[in-house]
Amino acid sequence: MASTIGDLGEFGLIERVTARFPRTDDVILGPGDDAAVVRAPDRRVVASTDMLVEGRHFRRDWSTPRDIGHKAVAQNFADVAAMGARPTTLLIGLGVPADLAVDWADEFAAGVAAECATAGGTVVGGDTVRSDTVVVSVTALGDLGGRAEVRRDGARPGDVVAVAGRLGLSAAGLALLDRGLDAPEACLREHRRPRPPYAEGPRAALLGATAMLDVSDGLVQDLGHLCAASGVTIDLERAALVPPPELRAAAAALAGERSADATALMLAGGEDHALAATFPPGTELPDAWTRIGTVAPRSAEADAAAAPAVTVDGRPTDAAGWRHFG
Amino acid sequence: MASTIGDLGEFGLIERVTARFPRTDDVILGPGDDAAVVRAPDRRVVASTDMLVEGRHFRRDWSTPRDIGHKAVAQNFADVAAMGARPTTLLIGLGVPADLAVDWADEFAAGVAAECATAGGTVVGGDTVRSDTVVVSVTALGDLGGRAEVRRDGARPGDVVAVAGRLGLSAAGLALLDRGLDAPEACLREHRRPRPPYAEGPRAALLGATAMLDVSDGLVQDLGHLCAASGVTIDLERAALVPPPELRAAAAALAGERSADATALMLAGGEDHALAATFPPGTELPDAWTRIGTVAPRSAEADAAAAPAVTVDGRPTDAAGWRHFG
Structure with a gap:
């Protein structure tokens, strides 16, 4: 049994993490190829990205890996929602030390999956790399469903x-x-x-x-x-x-x-x-x-x-x- | 004059970096809001993400920041092209030490912009955070223009x-x-x-x-x-x-x-x-x-x-x- 991410290797980690994400109606092609293919029914896609760095955005002694998974998804799908869009899919980059326990990645993925279920999205792609500290990068996509996007520049006096x-x-x-x-x-x-x-x-x-x-x-x-x-x-x-x-x-x-x-x-x-x-x-x-x-x-x-x-x-x-x- | 990224601050860095990217026909809303809005003319979007970590994927003494910008874009838009899609837009997460010279970020952005021009894409969003080492996360989007996506699973004997x-x-x-x-x-x-x-x-x-x-x-x-x-x-x-x-x-x-x-x-x-x-x-x-x-x-x-x-x-x-x- 692989107990650290170094034992498991990059491809093992990717397979292990992506296996738990359901394929939703938004997904034409999920993880495992060079790129994912996602539906964009109204011919526009909303996209936002955030990076979370250990020690800066979370502490491993203050947040469980499951918490961090939840939070990484929440802050990105919130950006999508703030445009008036429905969250659809995520791509996740994960930098982790080789000696990190595989359990950590499993728990992180469980948090990501749970928050995705709440928001109505799923994970379609990702990348795992070795890094001295944990770094999580999330890109979220969303669908406007025919609505005009709500920007920051439209507020008018009296609103x-x-x-x-x-x-x-x-x-x-x-x-x-x-x-x-x-x-x-x-x-x-x-x-x-x-x-x-x-x-x-x-x-x-x-x-x-x-x-x-x-x-x-x-x-x-x-x-x-x-x-x-x-x-x-x-x-x-x-x-x-x-x-x-x-x-x-x-x-x-x-x-x-x-x-x-x-x-x-x-x-x-x-x-x-x-x-x-x-x-x-x-x-x-x-x-x-x-x-x-x-x-x-x-x-x-x-x-x-x-x-x-x-x-x-x-x-x-x-x-x-x-x-x-x- | 701000000479380090710490002096410039997060928002200053984002503005400085994103200012140089042209708005192409693929872009409905570029950087500066909660999320970007990108055209997806054929109702599908191709999406791929990669993370590059200093010391693992590049060395600052072996590659200039301009090189790293080029490479980060190239490896992601190559994934998009490998599906049969045309590269359209990028979202970039950049983790950098606060004492890094602003010149470094400028040169990195110049490399990103030059490679985008070669590939035909542009940058629509990003995030900058503080990190002990340089971490670059790139998510690339692409358009299939009506073509079926080319996966890995379609090879047949005799091909x-x-x-x-x-x-x-x-x-x-x-x-x-x-x-x-x-x-x-x-x-x-x-x-x-x-x-x-x-x-x-x-x-x-x-x-x-x-x-x-x-x-x-x-x-x-x-x-x-x-x-x-x-x-x-x-x-x-x-x-x-x-x-x-x-x-x-x-x-x-x-x-x-x-x-x-x-x-x-x-x-x-x-x-x-x-x-x-x-x-x-x-x-x-x-x-x-x-x-x-x-x-x-x-x-x-x-x-x-x-x-x-x-x-x-x-x-x-x-x-x-x-x-x-x-």
Whole structure:
């Protein structure tokens, strides 16, 4: 029995990992050839890629391989959903040390498969290489099903800003792990396995969303990107940002930290992969969406003063996002 | 002026790198949003992914960043061409140390752009992350333009085996570098910047190729995969494998090494990304394709004896391919 990935070899690992992925209706040709062939029924394909590096995006002592598999899929299919598309397929590059246990790869693949099942996608291709640390690269494809893609640049003054999914829990979970705390469990779980509201992406597109993105770097920072692309500003309503009980409990556990304010965690925390979108005024929002603010014009004066594009109750916020090369 | 990638930051690096890629007719929405939107005119998309790790797939002292950009694109678009598809777009994940010079990223991007121009594709998305060593992940997409995809499993007894592109030069180049030699330059160049015959993939599909792949692990090893998928054997003709002068010169320079035989380099060397295909007997092959062997049935006796699927002039060859977890 091969117990390390070095024993198993590259082709053995690929076969072992890909064997567990079902062939869905989106797949014409799955893993095992030079390339996969995927259906693109509406003559367009949505594509996004992300790289996760051990020590930077996850720690093997804080997340199980199954968690990492879940998260790698979630963050990529969230990007697809944020365009208004339905997640269809994934290609995964996996760099692993030769002495890594085969169990690790099996568990990683199990996490990938489980999250794929939740999102409705599957894996059609991949590559495994040797690397000193674990590196996971995921490319996600999606289908727009005839809908116009929802970009970041379509928000208009008067539009309503709304979110679907969770805010701040993942960041709280990370802060708790960093402090050596293991409760509230709900926050740790969201950090390890974020649960993007995949179906809300296509739904928002059908509702006429004018702009949309997934919250990966923090709500204020990501909405800042949307404002820059659309040439608008956004004012959020603090009263609409209601921290759930587990986030308040986490904030209490973290008391004394900069991150201890539950609302600040909602404004600055990334990686929950909530969807944030703007809708024309008067849009009737389904229960999954919470109205949190309003789009306003960007004035020349504000531009000249380099005023922040995103405010809370009319005031600037110091909520800083996540900088990968800080 | 930012001189390291750490100074520039993630978003600065992404903008800097993506700014140089033209928007081609295949691109509906390029970099800068949650995901790209790419045309898939025939309702199918071909997709392949590869990961390159510093120290394993390239060395920064042996290859310039421009070389690495070329090679990362070439090996992925070769996979797309090997399905009979036209390369269209790429998504690139780049893991780099924060202290890496910005020049490095600029030169890498220049290599990517130049190879994209050769292949006819462009970059529509990417991700940059911090990593202790340089890791490049490339996902390539392609369009079949109405052609049936050419898989590995369609070779039939009696088919002709042919190759387009180069064999053995890249492996010779690597062996020369390993010995500290810097000539013949042609071999080093092919190792650093392989030149897959992109246009021959779609052309082979139109000619009726029954199976095809790109030679990345070595001709014998890769044809072995084709044989396994198709349930056939292949006999190669040594007389048809004519080493070009630069490969003979390399073999002479490497005299005394196991790899010193020029024909052995053609049989075992990978990474030139030649295309190898099988065609129905009687197919009139264009000049770019060289007939090198014939497909035969796989007998039950051969199966039982675990006889090698690929022979040369009827005899087994010990040409070993490239094992990533040896």
